């Protein structure tokens with residue numbers, strides 16, 4: 001198994017979740033179906049609570065933005081009048097959320113609601129966060145070697161903490177120095193990586209980002225961040241050009257700090 005060097009000046013590793021620390025199938029076959037199956041019941045049960053009201057408010061803001069950019073179809077828009085009865089309003093939220101999920105959108109509004117819904121399932125032991133076997137030992141090794149380790153996922157920070165707090169390996173939240181989500185910007189915008197570097201208090205060149213998505217890798221590279229593309233079973237196929245351009249790893253154990261044995 002070929003090793004890939006973590007550049008010598010690196011002080012922090014930044015990790016994607018889906019397709020990188022965690023199988024895509026966990027997200028697509030466990031997490032997302034949970035939302036689809038429980039959405040209407042969840043909204044009905046929590047509709048009058050502040051947190052749920054804020055989630056719905058954020059979804060409405062997203063619809064306004066989508067309409068402004070001509071992205072939303074009329075039947076998937078939330079009612080803007082505010083003069084609708086509760087059942088109809090819930091139905092509209094359900095339709096909008098399912099529409100967003102069908103296109104695998106990564107909006108902050110969608111991800112915030114999903115995070116709140118998963119909380120109950122994790123706490124009740126109905127879901128355990130999957131992580132590839134190489135993930136925890138590799139991160140522990142990097143931490144011993146003095147590197148900081150952060151997560152950057154489209155999943156909300158709350159959803160990230162649930163996944164690692166209730167993981168198949170137990171509570172492994174101590175692995176991470178911090179978490180970032182789309183509140184800092186989308187993962188395909190290079191500005192997001194500049195902001196993350198600012199928040200970490202280091203230049204982008206000291207960060208190495210691991211992801212399965214080459215559009216994210218390109219955005220990070222454009223910001224000056226070093227990247228390795230993670231190839232896991234079920235991840236999107238890479239083109240020949242991508243395969244030759246990026247450092248590829250199939251497991252975290254391949255990543256070695258330069259100069260370490």
Ligand SMILES: CSCCC(=O)C(=O)COP(=O)(O)O
Pocket residue numbers: 016017018019027031106111114152153154155156159160163187
């Ligand atoms: C953080 S758990 C939920 C995963 C999720 O909703 C998602 O969109 C994953 O996106 P990623 O940026 O980790 O590929």
Ligand SMILES: [Mg+2]
Pocket residue numbers: 016017018019020211212213
């Ligand atoms: Mg990913």
